[in-house]
Amino acid sequence: MFKTTLGAFALAGAALCSAPAAAHVTLETQQAAPNSTYRATFRVPHGCDGAPTIRFTVRLPEGVTIAQPMPKAGWTLRTVARGEAGSGHGATAPLSEIIWEGGRLESAHYDEFVIRMRLPNTPGELLYIPVVQDCPEGKQAAWTEIPEAGRRITDYRMPAPAVRLLPRN
Secondary structure, three states, rough: OOHHHHHHHHHHHHHHHHHHHHHHEEOOOOOOOHHHHHHHHEEEEEEEEOEEEEEEEOOOOOOOEEEEEOOOOOOOEEEEOOOOOOOOOOOOOOEEEEEEEEEOOOOOEEEEEEEEEEEEEEOOEEOOEEEEOOOHHHHHEOOOOOOOOOHHHOOOEEEEEEEEEEEOO
């Protein structure tokens, strides 16, 4: 039994050493249907090298046609339009950025930022959604790296969160 337990601990330790660091911004749900409404919940596990997060910016990729951020108590919400609004009742311009600022997420705490968005109609695509955490004194954690063809996300230190658009059946 001792050998079995020791072997299990060794195997678990090896798996932990080879896994990518889990201390980066990720999406709670990492798969969705193309051309669907998606609730993007960005999980923020820490600040910038011990400093609190005071601004959180999501850079929406091309193809996201509708985005509605969820307000957060204690934070100011600001959006940046990608272009002009379309026509029709309630038409708004697509957004390029969503920014929460003025709040304070201490580095020792965890929080989530939520956006409801319409995903592109590109089945099988891995859609990267870059985010940037700004902290006092110019510190920043920019989770914006998008893997080049033939490379894996684990090859990068600051990967952008991503959602896989499922293939059509």
